[in-house]
Amino acid sequence: MAAKRKGKIVKISGNMVIVETGDFIVQNEVAYIIHGQERLKCEVIRIRGNKAETQVFENTAGLKIGEEVEFTDELLSVELGPGLLGQIFDGLQNPLPSVAEQCGFFLKRGVYLKALPDEKEWDFRPSRKAGEKVRAGEKLGFVPEKIFQHYIMVPFGLKGSLEIINIAEPGKYNLRQPIAKLKDQEAKVHEVFLKQSWPIKVPIQAYTEKLKPGEPLVTKMRLIDSLFPVARGGTYCIPGPFGSGKTVLQQLTSRYAEVDIVIIAACGERAGEAVETLKTFPELIDPRTGRPLSERTVIMVNTSSMPVAARESGVYTAVTIAEYYRQMGLNVLLLADSTSRWAQAMREMSGRLEEIPGEEAFPAYLESRIASFYERAGVVRLNDGSLGSLTIGGTVSPAGGNFEEPVTQATLKVVSAFHGLSRERSDARRYPAIDPLISWSKYKSFIDEIQVNRGHEILRKSYEVIQMIKVIGEEGISLADFIGYLKGEFFDFVYLQQNAYDPVDEATSAERQKYIFAFIYNNILEPQFAFEGKEKARQFFQSLRQQFRGWNSSAWESKEFKEIEKEISAIIEESLVKQEKVSA
Amino acid sequence: MHKLYTHIIQIAGDVITVEAEDIGYTDIAEVTTKQGISLAQVIRLDGKKVSLQVFAGSRGISTGDKVRFLGHPMQISSGDDLLGRIFNGSGQPLDKGPALSQNLIGIGGPPVNPIKRIIPNKMVHTGIPMIDVFNSLVESQKLPIFSIAGEPYNELLARIAIQAKIDIIILGGMGLKYDDYLFFRDTLEEHGSLARSIFFIHTAADPIVECLLVPDTSLAVAEDFALKGKRVLVLLTDMTNFCDGLKEISITMEQVPSNRGYPGDIYTQLAARYEKAVDFDGAGSITILAVSTMPGDDVTHPVPDNTGYITEGQFYLKNKVIEPFGSLSRLKQLVNGKTRADHRTIMDTMIQLFASYRETLEKQTMGFVMSAWDRKLLHYGRRFEKEMMSLEVNLSLEKALDLGWEILAECFNPEETAIKKSMVEEYWPKK
Structure with a gap:
């Protein structure tokens, strides 16, 4: 491989760092700032001439002009494979329990640990044979993960029809041992492992078609299910002023919703609430499986005091993991709390980039970003004919509790159900505080x-x-x-x-x-x-x-x-x- | 040792720009002017241009003045030596004691790993019935006191500082009137609480940028003590001044304002401070009570609004009392079930009856005839206001609960209070 492309810092403002380089630059590639012993992750978000403007996922204190930056040529990606369930990650997929073991009370900057431990062995059972033809996303076999059969799939990025040259015998394999070799139409051979990686801002589309959501997703909350239902594969939003019970509503939904897997993205909110989920889920028993709730949950925590840029990536990390499980034919629910914090992170970055501001200083691309995020939900028919769904529910925290503000409005344009919380209802102790007079849903309820x-x-x-x-x-x-x-x-x-x-x-x-x-x-x-x-x-x-x-x-x-x-x-x-x- | 730079190329607001090399982002520098030496912090690096916010303000700075970079971010001395002392935001003594340079710690440190937090479970006793009984303060909680100018919020903080059963009190004053500063100092001294307190004071006469340091300094020292196992209560007043400082700097730096002139990152800035509240798994805790005055008594103003999304409830200080309606400690359920068996009963019953009293008051002002029940309520309401709500009251939780029963028994029959029979049998005072 060619020598690493490098650059030098020429400007620092908050978490935005501009890097000058003599080499080419790839939009949205990951780069590392070399600061003494520390390597700080950042992402290229704009290119101007020979300058890459990057957002740093860490505190930038102490960085100096002239410090070296290494470009990696890789887009910001997550690792997908067995071992995700029950984990607690930050926005960059750092496993927080392991970070705590290594660094103690605080989140040390520049510490990036493996999301999935390489050495752990999994019991692989192949379902395909050498010589068979497969396409991206097709199942090659499975490993048992908690209560699920975790399917090992043909890497989503491979093109066309591939031939299986060989596939591993049933047995124990770790994440570094290849379990199959595939040959593509240009006779190039690809190794397949139990895990694969995928860029978080690109939707996984290794399926035949996307279908219209129809079947209701039962949340066991009467007000929602009966009057303002959510469909499997659908989208909904919960805006509400502070103290109206958004987070409690999300927590109840994560416990009772009839889905296989719940992904929780705690984005820029209170640490205390995330802690409650972290500490109680391993002890709560899922009535449907009889196992702890944490076994069907992946939690992404990026609380309000954690670096802002990682807040944005946390939402994408969560949705990518959700899509991955959908590819296995499972029903997945992603709960994002709160999308306003994510929008604010965009606003902060946009301000540092000195972009021309839109309404309330949010960037002009706010709407399209929100739309493309929610569009990753859906029911899909997989290549083997089975169905999988991803439902997305996001809370919105409008400034002053006023629904006219840009984030709420941009969200309402793209979701198909709106559960508006009102201060009056919550003050009157009417829970859930969803106001039936302003809320709506385009999905059909199971009630006549x-x-x-x-x-x-x-x-x-x-x-x-x-x-x-x-x-x-x-x-x-x-x-x-x-x-x-x-x-x-x-x-x-x-x-x-x-x-x-x-x-x-x-x-x-x-x-x-x-x-x-x-x-x-x-x-x-x-x-x-x-x-x-x-x-x-x-x-x-x-x-x-x-x-x-x-x-x-x-x-x-x-x-x-x-x-x-x-x-x-x-x-x-x-x-x-x-x-x-x-x-x- | 450190290089001196004398080429200040721009002065705008309290931000100066010099040409310098090899400077770390957020590093601290000393600016020497005719008036004296002030600290300044790097807030932008652009090629050779280094922008610094000068904590003492830019008035009187000459383009020929000297800037000496210290080569590290803001640091402050911490430890037991600070107890009983009074400093400004950057840690310079305001009392007559010596300057401290031992045990330096950085400020604005990294966030706590959520895994290392525990679910809050310990109550902070303040001796104020409106807090202890009705909206218990919990260790590691962050609560704002929403108020308006003229209300006795500093008196309330001082009372809490004197009465709270906690190891260490840290007071961060931002834009404090000099009188108020003296009031805090004298009150705590009078009650012998100064020895467990540390003051970081920025008064209204000081340059506004300096107040930006106060929350960070206060919380950094608090964190240092908490890691040593201490239970620390941080009192901040007034966070609206802090936000106005942020606003001023961001406008000077030509950042696009988002809402009423405040910067787009005000939520993040506030959260970075409030989220320092923590109960460490295996060490001490930090609890934060912070006054936010609401301009125009408007809770949708960006400061109280953003604060409300971050904190775990709020106290409204209105007409010199903690208003029972609207005030909420979101964490109270975690502790008030295990204080005394009658705690929740007293809390619910007294508040419901007080709500009825308020309705009766309304009827009375509209000139309706008062029924016997109304008269009972009026009597109850007056006692409640005088003996429970008044900020003068200092009662332990036990005594406050006993007083609650006493008031109820004097004003009502047990049936009128709708209290469960078993509770009445156990607690209703026998005549």
């Missing part, structure tokens, strides 16, 4: 559409009546309107709100949601009630509410569940004059 529409309608009605009450008082509105208001409040209270501290109520299965929603629709929302007065109506709904609370925390189809159901039916039956049902 007529019922869903009725649900939306009653919430709107109730809101209108509240506004009226504010102006003219309770006395001024008709009994019919008042009942509409009570129905809406009741629906909100017993169905949309969920108690995260109640072991039963915190997660509701799709089956139970269908049952309860239909029950509420048929027995409460649809029937017309006749009450003697507003006070009677209020009392009726209050007692119903009380009963429902108990119902919500009784186990599905238990004896208690059925008893409470009977009692509720009795209350409805007895205490009112039921008019004939109005058909929808």
Whole structure:
């Protein structure tokens, strides 16, 4: 190989360093600044003449003009292979537990450890034979990783049809031992290992086609699943002011969502919250697998005090790992918290590059970056015909809680479901604090559409009546309107709100949601009630509410569940004059 | 030893530019002028041009003045010698004690590996019922006190400094009025708390750039103590001045402002400081309480807004009391379940009844007739305000909880409070 291309630092401003070189430069290639014993990673983000403008993934204190920089010719990449599950990485895929072992309390700059330990051996089982033809992304065999069969695939970057020259016998191999040799159409031979590397800013596209998301992704949160559903392979966003419960919502989703693998990208947020996930996930048992949650989770932590540039790469690292597992035919969920911090990292860099600023000083390419990130989600048909999905959910932290700001607006353009959190709801302790009046989803719920529409309608009605009450008082509105208001409040209270501290109520299965929603629709929302007065109506709904609370925390189809159901039916039956049902 | 440079080619705002070579980014230099010597920090390197922010301000600097680079980033002396002492932001003594040069540590050090943090689990007792009972402060928590000019936020910090059960107090003052500085010093001295305290003070009369150093210096020293196993409480006032300092420098450096003139990286800058709050796995802890005055009492102003996204809750200091509604310690659930069995009951019940009292007050001002229940609430509310909310109150958690029961029993029947029967049987004061 030719001698390494080198350059010298000519300008330093924050984490932006400009390097002058006599050689060629590759856009987005990785370079290392040589500072004494330290080697600091950076990425070329703009080229002007013979100057490479780089963003450094580390603190730049102490760097000097004239210090040497080595270019690597490689784009910023991640290692993909067995051993990712259960790991905790930073934005550059440094395994944080190993870093802690080596460096103690602090994150020392310039320390880059292997994401996947080379020497660890895995039990490889081939599924293909020598002489067979394969294409990029096709499975050659698997190794068991936690509860999954971790497929070893033909490197995604190889082109055309390849012939297997040889493939390893079943047995134990480490990450440095080749397990197959492939010959491409130009007779070039490629070795295949248990791991491969992939540039994080390029989507993995070794599949046949991308399909339209349809099947719902059950999060077990009633408000989301029933009214504002998310589809497998879809995208959604959760904007909300501080203190409205974004992170808690993400944590609940990561626990209960019905997917195979969850990738959590904690991006520029509080360390304390990441610590909670880090420390509790190994102890929480996944009800579906009976194994610790951490075994199906990969966590990417880049908290707000960690270097800004790595915040941006952390999001891409996470989505690349997510795509990798999708290639195995798994359903993957990526939760990014928060995309605003990522956008702010872009803004900081853009400012240092002295680019012409767009709205609120965000760069003009903000929208296209956000769009191309969310576009990496999707359901895909793999080369062997099986399906895999990647769902992306991102939180947004709008400045001042105002949804008109650029990041929220750019995100809303590209996602297909919007779960807007409101301060009023969270102040009123209505959890989850997703505001049903402003949120929307383009996906189809597993609840009957007529019922869903009725649900939306009653919430709107109730809101209108509240506004009226504010102006003219309770006395001024008709009994019919008042009942509409009570129905809406009741629906909100017993169905949309969920108690995260109640072991039963915190997660509701799709089956139970269908049952309860239909029950509420048929027995409460649809029937017309006749009450003697507003006070009677209020009392009726209050007692119903009380009963429902108990119902919500009784186990599905238990004896208690059925008893409470009977009692509720009795209350409805007895205490009112039921008019004939109005058909929808 | 270190080379002197005398060619200052530009002075703009508090930023000077000299031509020099072999200078490290963020290194410190001494600028010698007619007025004396000031420290300055490298904030941009562009070929031979070195831009420095001068902590003492640029007024009176001549283009012929001397700049001597020290060859290292900002350092400060740390250790037990600092206890009871008062310094400025760059560690120069403001009291009559000697300058310190032992045990130098860097400031603005690397972030803590999240793996080495533990989930917070220890309460910080402050003796202030509105904090201890209703919004417990937790070790390693970072909490701002949102307030407006004229409110007694410095008095509150001083009380906490005197009363908090913690090993070491570090006070970082930014843009502090000289009176306030003297108030802090005298109050802590009077109550014998000065010996466990360290002050880093920047007063309103000092150049604004110097206040940029105060949080970093305070937190670097705090970190040094925490690594030695100490539980440190850092009190910062006022972070809005710090942000205004950042704003001034970034405008001088011709950076594109993002929101109301503040730089785009204000979130990162604030987070880098607040995230120093930590409970080390196997060492001590740092807890941060920081005053942020809200310009125009507007919580959506960039400073309180960005702060709110970083911190773990907030206290609102309004009308001279910690407002129970809106104030929130997000970590209180981690500790208030294991203090005393009745802690959460008292917390919930008293706040709910206080909310009813506020409603009654509203009704009263609108001229409604007061029912018997209303009168009970009014009586309760007044006692609550006087005996619990007032910042003058200094009670241990146990005593505050006992007082809570006493007030409830004097004002209501057990049924009216909706407290669980078992709790009533155990705790309701017998007459």
